[in-house]
Amino acid sequence: MKTVMSSFSFFLPAPGMKRKGTPLSNKILLILAICLLTLIGCLVESQEPVGETPASINPREWEGAWVLKDSDAGTTMILQIFNPPQGIFLMKLKKWNEKKKQEEYSETSWLYLRQSGDWLFASWRKVGASTFFWEGRIENRAMEDGGRVLLLWLPNPDKIHALIKEGLLPGRWVREKGKEQLILGPLLPKHYQVMRDNEQELFFKGNKLEILVRLAR
Numbered sequence: 001m002k003t004v005m006s007s008f009s010f011f012l013p014a015p016g017m018k019r020k021g022t023p024l025s026n027k028i029l030l031i032l033a034i035c036l037l038t039l040i041g042c043l044v045e046s047q048e049p050v051g052e053t054p055a056s057i058n059p060r061e062w063e064g065a066w067v068l069k070d071s072d073a074g075t076t077m078i079l080q081i082f083n084p085p086q087g088i089f090l091m092k093l094k095k096w097n098e099k100k101k102q103e104e105y106s107e108t109s110w111l112y113l114r115q116s117g118d119w120l121f122a123s124w125r126k127v128g129a130s131t132f133f134w135e136g137r138i139e140n141r142a143m144e145d146g147g148r149v150l151l152l153w154l155p156n157p158d159k160i161h162a163l164i165k166e167g168l169l170p171g172r173w174v175r176e177k178g179k180e181q182l183i184l185g186p187l188l189p190k191h192y193q194v195m196r197d198n199e200q201e202l203f204f205k206g207n208k209l210e211i212l213v214r215l216a217r
Contacts, residue, residue: 015193044160045134048186051117064079064214065094066078066212071137076095077093078093089112089113090109106172119137120216121135137152148213151209154210160182163194163202169185169194171184
C-alpha cells in the first residue's frame with residue numbers, strides 16, 4: 001500500500017510559541033496519533049516530556065505516514081522531524097471524510113521522544129499548549145520486508161496512581177467537574193528506576209500493545 005506524504009504547508013510556531021487553535025473536523029484527533037488512550041479511561045498528564053535525555057534517533061526511521069495495525073479506522077498519523085538533536089517531531093492525524101470526499105487534518109501537535117537508559121518514551125502536546133501527555137514506552141523496529149513498525153506500551157494509570165500514593169513517584173490525582181486526571185511531576189533518575197522495578201504492572205502489555213505500521217514511502 002502506498003501513500004503520498006502531504007506537505008506541512010501551514011504556519012507552525014516553534015515549541016513555546018502560541019498559536020490560535022483551529023477547530024477539529026469530524027473529531028479526528030484521537031488522542032495522540034491513533035494510540036487510543038481512551039481504551040484505559042484516563043490520560044496521563046506530565047509537567048514535562050518523560051525521559052531523562054533527548055532520544056538518539058535516525059529521523060529517516062520515524063518520518064512518514066503510520067496506521068494502526070489491523071484497524072479500519074481510516075486514520076493516518078503523519079510524523080515530520082522538527083529538531084533531530086532534541087527528538088522533536090511535528091505530528092498530524094489525517095482522516096478521509098467520506099461525506100465530503102476529502103481528506104481532513106487534526107490540529108498539529110509536538111511529539112517528543114526521550115530516553116532513560118535503553119528505554120524510549122513518547123510524550124506530546126498540542127502546538128500552543130503547555131500540557132504534556134505521556135504515551136508510554138515506544139520502540140521502532142525494522143521488519144523483514146524492509147518496512148518499519150512502532151510498538152507502544154501504554155501506561156497503566158492505576159499502577160501509577162498507586163506509586164504516587166506510596167511516595168515512589170511524584171504527581172497527583174485530580175478530580176474536578178466529574179473528570180479524573182492523573183498528573184506526573186518532574187521525574188528524577190531514581191523515579192525511572194522505580195518504573196523499571198514495576199515494569200510488569202506499569203505498562204499494559206498483550207492486547208493493550210499498540211502497533212503502528214509505516215506505509216510505503
